[in-house]
Amino acid sequence: MKLEMMDTTLRDGEQTRGLSFSPREKLQMTQFLLTRLGVDRVEMASARVSKGEWEAAHDIALWAKENNLLEKIEVLGFLDGKASLEWIQSTGLKTVNLLTKGSLRHLEKQLRKSPEQHVSEIKELVAQAEAMDIRVNMYMEDWSNGMLSSPEYVTYVLDELKDQNIKRFMLPDTLGVLNPDQTYDFCKQMTDCYPELHFDFHAHNDYDLSVANVLAAVRAGVKGIHTTVNGLGERAGNAPMSSVVGVLHDHLNVKTNINESAITKASQMVERFSGIRIPVNKPIIGENVFTQTSGIHADGDNKDSLYFNELMPERFGRKRTYALGKLSGKASIVKNLEALGFHLDADSVRRITDRVIELGDQKEGVTPDDLPYIIADVLDKNADPNQIFIRNYALSLSGGMRPVASIQVEIYGDLYEETSIGDGQYDAFMKALWKIYDRIGKEKPLLTDYKVSIPPGGKTDALVETVINWELNGRYMVTRGLDVDQTVAAIKATEKMLNLIEMHNQIAVRA
Numbered sequence: 159m160k161l162e163m164m165d166t167t168l169r170d171g172e173q174t175r176g177l178s179f180s181p182r183e184k185l186q187m188t189q190f191l192l193t194r195l196g197v198d199r200v201e202m203a204s205a206r207v208s209k210g211e212w213e214a215a216h217d218i219a220l221w222a223k224e225n226n227l228l229e230k231i232e233v234l235g236f237l238d239g240k241a242s243l244e245w246i247q248s249t250g251l252k253t254v255n256l257l258t259k260g261s262l263r264h265l266e267k268q269l270r271k272s273p274e275q276h277v278s279e280i281k282e283l284v285a286q287a288e289a290m291d292i293r294v295n296m297y298m299e300d301w302s303n304g305m306l307s308s309p310e311y312v313t314y315v316l317d318e319l320k321d322q323n324i325k326r327f328m329l330p331d332t333l334g335v336l337n338p339d340q341t342y343d344f345c346k347q348m349t350d351c352y353p354e355l356h357f358d359f360h361a362h363n364d365y366d367l368s369v370a371n372v373l374a375a376v377r378a379g380v381k382g383i384h385t386t387v388n389g390l391g392e393r394a395g396n397a398p399m400s401s402v403v404g405v406l407h408d409h410l411n412v413k414t415n416i417n418e419s420a421i422t423k424a425s426q427m428v429e430r431f432s433g434i435r436i437p438v439n440k441p442i443i444g445e446n447v448f449t450q451t452s453g454i455h456a457d458g459d460n461k462d463s464l465y466f467n468e469l470m471p472e473r474f475g476r477k478r479t480y481a482l483g484k485l486s487g488k489a490s491i492v493k494n495l496e497a498l499g500f501h502l503d504a505d506s507v508r509r510i511t512d513r514v515i516e517l518g519d520q521k522e523g524v525t526p527d528d529l530p531y532i533i534a535d536v537l538d539k540n541a542d543p544n545q546i547f548i549r550n551y552a553l554s555l556s557g558g559m560r561p562v563a564s565i566q567v568e569i570y571g572d573l574y575e576e577t578s579i580g581d582g583q584y585d586a587f588m589k590a591l592w593k594i595y596d597r598i599g600k601e602k603p604l605l606t607d608y609k610v611s612i613p614p615g616g617k618t619d620a621l622v623e624t625v626i627n628w629e630l631n632g633r634y635m636v637t638r639g640l641d642v643d644q645t646v647a648a649i650k651a652t653e654k655m656l657n658l659i660e661m662h663n664q665i666a667v668r669a
Contacts (some may be wrong), residue, residue, distance in 0.1 A: 160413045161406065162382035164358060165191050165399065166201040167428060168214075169234055171390035174434065181214035183431045188218050191387075192227055195424045196415040197399075201255060201384075204234040205242040212249060219250030228252050232295065237279050243290055253293045255328065256283065260298030260315075262308035273311055277318045284322050295326040297360070302331040305344040316352055326356045326382065331371060334364030334394060338374040345378035358382035361397040363389060368397035373405050376412060387428040388436055388443065400425060400442040400474070408468045422475045442474055449479045482514050482524040494526045500533065526636075530661045545570050546656040548649055553583045563587040567594055574598070583645045591652070603630035603655065610644055624648040628655050633662075 168184050171177070179187070184202055191197045202218055203211045215233060222228045228251070235242030235254035246254055258280055259265040265276055280296070287294045296319070298304065304312045316327070329348065331341070341359070348357050359375035361368035361384070372383055383406075389398030400421050406412040425443040429436050438445040448471040471478050482494060491511045495502060502510070513532050517524050524532075550566040563586035564577040576593040580586030588605070595602050607627035624647035628635045635658055639650030 159381075160415060161376060162198045162358070163196075163399075163403075163414050163416055164199040164201060164232070164382055164384045165195075165197040165386065166360075166384050166396065167191075167386040167388075167390055167399075168200065168202040169204060170201070170360075170384075170392070170396055171386035171388075171428075173392040174390045174395065174432070177390070177432050177434065178210075179214075179431060181210055181217055184214040185217050185221060187387075187427060187431065188231070189221065190420075190424060190427060192230060193225075194417065195399075195420045196417045198382075198415055199230050199232055201232045201234065205236065205245040205254070206238075212245070215246075215249035215251055223250065229293070234297075237283060240286055243283070243287055243292055246292060247290055252291065253295065254287060255295045255297055256280070257297045257299055258315075260301030260312060260330065260332075261304030262311040263303065264300045265311070273314055277315060280319060281322060284319075284324060288323050294324050295328055295358075296324050297328045297330060299330055300332045301329045302336045302340075302344070303333065305347075306335070306340075309347075313351070316348075316355075320352055320355060326358050327352075328358040328360055328382075328384070329375075329380070330360035331362055332360075334362035334368065336371055337365070337367060338370045341371040342374040342378045345375045345380050349379035356381050358384060360384040362391065363394040363396060366394070368395075369401045369405055372397050372402050373409065376406065376410060387424050388432075388434070388440070390428070390432065390434065398440070398443075400440075404442055404469055418473045419475045442469065448476050479526070482526065482528070494529060500529070502533075506533075530658065544653075544657045545660045546653065548653045549573065551587060551649065553587065553645065555583055561586045563590045565590045565594075567591065569594075569598070569600075584648045587645070587649060588652070601630060601659070603628040603635070603659065606634075608648070610647075612644070622647050624651050626651045626655065630659060635659075 168179060168187060172179055188200050188202055191200050203215045205211075218231055219228065222231050231251050232253040232255050233242075233246050233249075233251055234257060235246060236257050242254060246252075259269060259276060262273070265271060265273065269276065271279075284294050298312070298315070301312065319327075327348075329345065336344070345357065345359060348355075357380045359372065359380045359382070361371045361375075368389075372385075376383065383402060384396065385399040385402050386396040387399050389395040389401075399416075403414065403416050403418060403421065406414060407418070422443060425436060436443055436445070439447065441447055479494075482490065491507055491514060495507070495510075510529070510532055514524055517532075547568040548565065549568050552564045554562040560579045560581070561583045562577065562579050563583065565575070565587060567574050567576075574594045574597070576590040576597075578586050578589035578593060580589050592602055605626060606629050609625045611623040611625070622642065622644045623638055623640055624644060625636060625638045626648065628637070635655055637651040637654040637658065639647035639652075639654065641647040641650060
């Protein structure tokens with residue numbers, strides 16, 4: 159039997175401070191999560207929150223019904239008479255995740271009701287849901303504190319409700335207070351005392367223990383796990399889907415329906431829609447986690463993959479890379495040269511290695527796409543690798559009007575001019591540039607990411623770094639520009655990208 163994976167990025171993940179997904183974004187993510195990533199269920203909204211939530215739920219319900227996936231879509235609902243149920247029914251969805259109280263303190267202090275009153279209300283709502291053809295799962299909010307301080311209350315609620323028409327009982331560590339030993343013990347009590355019930359575990363990451371707690375809960379016999387993409391969620395967030403899948407598959411040999419190769423794309427989609435960057439050292443999905451920095455590591459990998467583990471990047475749709483900087487050794491340089499199609503003699507490799515180390519010592523950022531420039535600089539001091547130059551540009555920004563850019567670009571000695579408007583100064587610049595490229599029939603790469611590092615403290619004369627990611631015919635490039643002005647830095651990074659394409663198309667392989 160496979161472990162159920164429920165994704166709550168669109169509901170609990172949206173409780174991240176300042177985050178709000180549009181209805182269209184929720185639809186696109188739901189489609190990807192269910193059809194590409196392979197999650198078993200998606201919790202996509204809270205009932206009665208806003209008009210936008212209703213629109214998202216309605217659009218998703220239409221799509222899910224057409225694709226026979228309606229039972230996989232869930233909505234958080236409340237003990238509010240029929241209000242939540244009627245809201246869910248009006249959207250066309252069929253499952254409510256009913257929020258109840260899993261600790262006596264929450265019940266008495268927040269709802270000011272007795273356990274008997276609470277159970278009676280739950281039974282009444284379950285009966286109403288059944289009459290409306292709505293399935294019920296039940297959250298026991300603050301269950302972890304309930305087990306710590308009022309376990310007899312938890313037992314009472316489950317004894318009273320175990321025979322009700324409730325499909326899943328969901329056990330949240332709402333405040334992220336548990337450690338793995340406690341999680342195992344408490345979940346084991348649930349699965350031992352109520353073996354006929356389906357229990358989900360819902361972790362929060364306040365002590366950075368969410369993934370470890372998920373592992374403990376699965377060992378204790380729960381049948382479902384809740385996660386969010388990129389670990390989004392209130393406060394420190396929820397258990398991140400990527401790490402949970404890695405741990406379950408590799409450490410417990412648990413089977414799930416998750417397609418590992420789609421995890422990176424899911425993470426990038428959520429990053430783009432949420433505007434919340436993935437930390438570079440985030441396991442599995444972070445930019446740096448499949449990058450070896452030490453030259454010793456590259457040497458070991460060359461000899462017998464000595465620095466590999468079970469988390470192979472190809473599993474997750476990624477590739478291993480070798481960083482360039484002051485820790486680089488010859489093996490790191492060779493790995494990067496081979497990836498770019500360069501095969502150089504030992505003396506050339508040594509000289510390039512020395513140059514990369516020198517740049518790293520000066521805190522210069524060095525990427526694999528810098529290597530053609532370094533090769534030209536080291537091997538032929540008189541060579542200019544550039545064939546394309548942004549000679550002149552005028553950027554205009556006026557209140558109430560769209561920005562305008564006029565540019566002059568020299569390409570292999572010929573000068574071209576163009577003007578365009580855009581949604582921003584850099585957008586206008588790029589549209590003018592692409593007009594020129596369209597005119598002369600040159601390939602245009604796709605801008606896939608744009609990052610700006612601005613010095614803190616309002617230092618207006620400090621250099622701004624703009625790093626841009628590009629893709630052309632399956633090849634990915636990263637270029638950066640430095641300037642006191644953000645847009646000028648971006649233009650410098652763009653000029654570098656244009657020349658990289660030319661070099662990779664035309665530079666002869668040096669032996």
